Amino acid sequence: xxxxxxxxxxxxxxxxxxxxxxxxxxxxxxxxxxxxxxxxxxxxxxxxxxxxxxxxxxxxxxxxxxxxxxxxxxxxxxxxxxxxxxxxxxxxxxxxxxxxxxxxxxxxxxxxxxxxxxxxxxxxxxxxxxxxxxxxxxxxxxxxxxxxxxxxxxxxxxxxxxxxxxxxxxxxxxxxxxxxxxxxxxxxxxxxxxxxxxxxxxxxxxxxxxxxxxxxxxxxxxxxxxxxxxxxxxxxxxxxxxxxxxxxxxxxxxxxxxxxxxxxxxxxxxxxxxxxxxxxxxxxxxxxxxxxxxxxxxxxxxxxxxxxxxxxxxxxxxxxxxxxxxxxxxxxxxxxxxxxxxxxxxxxxxxxxxxxxxxxxxxxxxxxxxxxxxxxxxxxxxxxxxxxxxxxxxxxxxxxxxxxxxxxxxxxxxxxxxxxxxxxxxxxxxxxxxxxxxxxxxxxxxxxxxxxxxxxxxxxxxxxxxxxxxxxxxxxxxxxxxxxxxxxxxxxxxxxxxxxxxxxxxxxxxxxxxxxxxxxxxxxxx
Amino acid sequence: xxxxxxxxxxxxxxxxxxxxxxxxxxxxxxxxxxxxxxxxxxxxxxxxxxxxxxxxxxxxxxxxxxxxxxxxxxxxxxxxxxxxxxxxxxxxxxxxxxxxxxxxxxxxxxxxxxxxxxxxxxxxxxxxxxxxxxxxxxxxxxxxxxxxxxxxxxxxxxxxxxxxxxxxxxxxxxxxxxxxxxxxxxxxxxxxxxxxxxxxxxxxxxxxxxxxxxxxxxxxxxxxxxxxxxxxxxxxxxxxxxxxxxxxxxxxxxxxxxxxxxxxxxxxxxxxxxxxxxxxxxxxxxxxxxxxxxxxxxxxxxxxxxxxxxxxxxxxxxxxxxxx
Numbered sequence: 001x002x003x004x005x006x007x008x009x010x011x012x013x014x015x016x017x018x019x020x021x022x023x024x025x026x027x028x029x030x031x032x033x034x035x036x037x038x039x040x041x042x043x044x045x046x047x048x049x050x051x052x053x054x055x056x057x058x059x060x061x062x063x064x065x066x067x068x069x070x071x072x073x074x075x076x077x078x079x080x081x082x083x084x085x086x087x088x089x090x091x092x093x094x095x096x097x098x099x100x101x102x103x104x105x106x107x108x109x110x111x112x113x114x115x116x117x118x119x120x121x122x123x124x125x126x127x128x129x130x131x132x133x134x135x136x137x138x139x140x141x142x143x144x145x146x147x148x149x150x151x152x153x154x155x156x157x158x159x160x161x162x163x164x165x166x167x168x169x170x171x172x173x174x175x176x177x178x179x180x181x182x183x184x185x186x187x188x189x190x191x192x193x194x195x196x197x198x199x200x201x202x203x204x205x206x207x208x209x210x211x212x213x214x215x216x217x218x219x220x221x222x223x224x225x226x227x228x229x230x231x232x233x234x235x236x237x238x239x240x241x242x243x244x245x246x247x248x249x250x251x252x253x254x255x256x257x258x259x260x261x262x263x264x265x266x267x268x269x270x271x272x273x274x275x276x277x278x279x280x281x282x283x284x285x286x287x288x289x290x291x292x293x294x295x296x297x298x299x300x301x302x303x304x305x306x307x308x309x310x311x312x313x314x315x316x317x318x319x320x321x322x323x324x325x326x327x328x329x330x331x332x333x334x335x336x337x338x339x340x341x342x343x344x345x346x347x348x349x350x351x352x353x354x355x356x357x358x359x360x361x362x363x364x365x366x367x368x369x370x371x372x373x374x375x376x377x378x379x380x381x382x383x384x385x386x387x388x389x390x391x392x393x394x395x396x397x398x399x400x401x402x403x404x405x406x407x408x409x410x411x412x413x414x415x416x417x418x419x420x421x422x423x424x425x426x427x428x429x430x431x432x433x434x435x436x437x438x439x440x441x442x443x444x445x446x447x448x449x450x451x452x453x454x455x456x457x458x459x460x461x462x463x464x465x466x467x468x469x470x471x472x473x474x475x476x477x478x479x480x481x482x483x484x485x486x487x488x489x490x491x492x493x494x495x496x497x498x499x500x501x502x503x504x505x506x507x508x509x510x511x512x513x514x515x516x517x518x519x520x521x522x523x524x525x526x
Numbered sequence: 527x528x529x530x531x532x533x534x535x536x537x538x539x540x541x542x543x544x545x546x547x548x549x550x551x552x553x554x555x556x557x558x559x560x561x562x563x564x565x566x567x568x569x570x571x572x573x574x575x576x577x578x579x580x581x582x583x584x585x586x587x588x589x590x591x592x593x594x595x596x597x598x599x600x601x602x603x604x605x606x607x608x609x610x611x612x613x614x615x616x617x618x619x620x621x622x623x624x625x626x627x628x629x630x631x632x633x634x635x636x637x638x639x640x641x642x643x644x645x646x647x648x649x650x651x652x653x654x655x656x657x658x659x660x661x662x663x664x665x666x667x668x669x670x671x672x673x674x675x676x677x678x679x680x681x682x683x684x685x686x687x688x689x690x691x692x693x694x695x696x697x698x699x700x701x702x703x704x705x706x707x708x709x710x711x712x713x714x715x716x717x718x719x720x721x722x723x724x725x726x727x728x729x730x731x732x733x734x735x736x737x738x739x740x741x742x743x744x745x746x747x748x749x750x751x752x753x754x755x756x757x758x759x760x761x762x763x764x765x766x767x768x769x770x771x772x773x774x775x776x777x778x779x780x781x782x783x784x785x786x787x788x789x790x791x792x793x794x795x796x797x798x799x800x801x802x803x804x805x806x807x808x809x810x811x812x813x814x815x816x817x818x819x820x821x822x823x824x825x826x827x828x829x830x831x832x833x834x835x836x837x838x839x840x841x842x843x844x845x846x847x848x849x850x
Contacts, residue, residue, distance in 0.1 A: 168576065173575065173577040173578065175548030175574075175578065176548060177545070177546055177547060177548060178545035178546065179542065179545050179546055180546060181546055181547075181689075182542070182543055182546045182547060182685045182686070182688055182689035183682060183685050183686050183689060183714065183715050184686065184689055185686040185687065185689055185690040185692075185694075185717070185718040185719065186686065186715075186716065186717025186718055186719060186720065187717055187719065188717070188719035188720070188763070188766040188768060189717065189719070189720050189768055189770040189771060190770065201777060201809075202777065202778075202780060202809055204808035204809060205808055206807065206808060207807075207810065207813075210811060210850075211850075229808070231808050
């Protein structure tokens with residue numbers, strides 16, 4: 001006995017319909033006699049018999065769709081393979097093929113003695129099924145009568161958009177492209193797509209700094225940044241606010257009336273334009289890259305300082321005198337002061353004695369504490385010595401002053417200087433701290449310089465320059481006592497405006513300062 | 527140049543896609559005979575047949591799952607989720623299959639699929655019909671998310687989405703479907719994943735997408751009368767976000783307000799605000815503000831106008847940003 005299974009017709013087809021049996025049970029057939037005609041979804045195919053013999057049983061009736069591998073006919077070729085029991089079981093299963101081929105296939109597979117036995121496994125791929133598990137496509141006749149009548153009843157009173165049993169059989173769909181291809185979706189933009197803006201961009205500042213700028217009325221675009229990545233720091237804003245205030249004061253500084261200055265500090269929105277987009281800016285940027293030099297727009301504190309220097313140099317007639325003096329007694333005095341309880345916690349520096357000496361000398365030569373008022377053609381003599389101290393702060397040169405310094409005792413003066421230094425270091429100077437100065441002390445000694453020829457500050461009339469105080473050989477004693485000793489020696493210089501201060505007053509003032517420094521006790525005379 | 531509605535523009539774009547590529551197949555609930563509840567696919571089944579414009583069963587997971595299989599076999603399925611709130615049965619398919627297939631197959635199998643979702647409220651609908659679920663998808667790597675706001679974009683972006691080899695979740699502003707606008711069908715569109723500046727301004731940038739674009743443009747017009755120069759950026763692409771265009775705009779205006787219908791917490795606005803603060807911390811004059819729906823379920827239609835960002839709420843945020 002041989003059972004003939006529906007062969008794979010190829011092209012991935014998994015099932016076929018039995019159309020016509022060309023043989024009947026009991027017929028005698030030869031090899032290659034056509035026994036059955038089947039229809040796949042692609043074509044009608046005639047199948048030949050691989051055996052000669054007698055048709056024993058036809059397992060599947062015509063009109064039935066069966067899966068590849070399903071036994072469809074048993075041919076008795078005289079061999080003993082296959083048993084009647086198997087065939088009988090298959091007959092029973094074949095009758096239900098139409099209703100559920102998958103189930104039938106499974107049973108047949110399990111019952112088939114020609115299959116390899118399944119290998120038990122716990123994990124992973126199980127044994128492969130002998131046929132595909134894909135469900136059959138049903139034809140129009142595939143719906144059982146009960147379902148069909150139920151559907152008909154359901155659709156009796158209304159027309160559905162599509163009936164559940166209205167199944168279109170598979171068929172090839174022809175479609176050709178028409179028209180242009182679809183537009184490409186394109187890429188997400190990368191930063192490289194954005195053209196580098198010629199503008200240097202908005203001023204950079206952290207939110208708290210912006211708040212501060214807003215509170216102080218500072219336009220951040222006007223501020224010279226000193227922070228990381230060109231960002232504006234809190235100090236920059238405070239400095240700019242201070243400068244703006246300084247410039248807005250009616251105190252008579254000539255440069256504050258120039259248009260450049262007004263632009264620098266003004267709130268006009270285009271004030272930054274010359275730096276931001278002008279050809280100079282672009283050019284300097286390029287040359288900065290090529291030539292190994294760095295260029296920065298002149299603005300902020302630097303611009304204001306420069307203008308102040310120009311104005312000062314252009315209006316004041318500078319004369320500078322200097323004198324070298326033994327300040328050992330001053331140094332000794334400082335040591336004494338440092339040891340006193342009143343000065344505990346205060347930084348006591350030579351500047352303190354210099355400041356006091358200036359105040360004392362000023363009392364004897366009040367002409368030095370004066371201003372030239374060009375507008376009214378008057379010389380203004382100030383009662384108070386508002387003593388300016390030139391300080392190199394992180395944001396550039398600042399000159400805060402001590403109001404009414406001549407009224408202060410040494411302790412009070414020391415505290416005032418200490419306070420001023422602290423405030424300046426913190427970058428918290430207020431406009432009032434550096435306005436209305438009448439005289440300035442500058443200290444180039446801290447940089448190791450002997451002395452210098454300072455530029456007079458703003459509309460003041462004189463400025464004292466402290467040189468470095470060093471141990472130098474100094475001739476002391478007279479006659480037989482004359483000898484060279486190491487002493488604390490320094491050079492002080494004074495620049496004064498020769499328009500209103502003659503050489504006599506200037507010299508006397510400087511000599512008086514030198515006297516107090518040489519012998520602090522002499523200050524009692526003044 | 528033709529004037530048409532967003533709905534017609536989408537229809538025309540889908541028609542072009544079906545014409546241009548035989549592998550394009552549309553599927554969705556009632557999209558065939560009916561033409562979709564919003565008539566976006568009207569007439570397409572008639573012209574391209576039931577095999578290419580498929581009326582699917584009422585099962586979103588099945589629609590997207592089927593599309594995954596089709597995409598694997600080289601088709602370009604464009605599926606319609608009838609309403610935003612209906613996408614969630616398909617969420618598993620979208621985030622575990624659609625989003626990951628290209629990655630899972632080591633780049634061997636792209637997932638050229640478009641999932642069209644009409645989204646947003648404002649049409650007086652019942653529950654599940656007015657939601658804005660874009661952030662769920664923008665949060666998922668492997669998906670690209672876009673939202674259209676006008677007919678020209680609708681016409682071009684749907685075609686570009688179909689042409690994309692990556693899966694695109696395509697949000698359509700359902701309450702703007704019938705807004706008219708010019709469609710320039712002759713020009714070449716900008717990249718699908720590029721934002722567009724719709725109105726230039728110098729004081730504050732409104733960052734928005736989908737149905738809120740119109741609201742923001744109206745707010746900008748009113749704002750101009752009040753003396754505020756308001757820039758409006760239509761994000762268009764939510765994933766990837768076009769931060770180049772966004773940053774370029776906000777660097778100029780230094781203030782940004784994100785406007786969307788979706789709930790506030792962990793929405794698109796949160797992501798955009800975070801990125802702007804990372805990129806422009808030293809530039810911003812004000813924190814990035816958000817005008818969004820509230821952190822509640824979408825309300826019943828009687829009070830939905832209270833929920834939706836309005837022109838007034840947008841302008842209030844502009845005032846707030848300017849006050850810093």
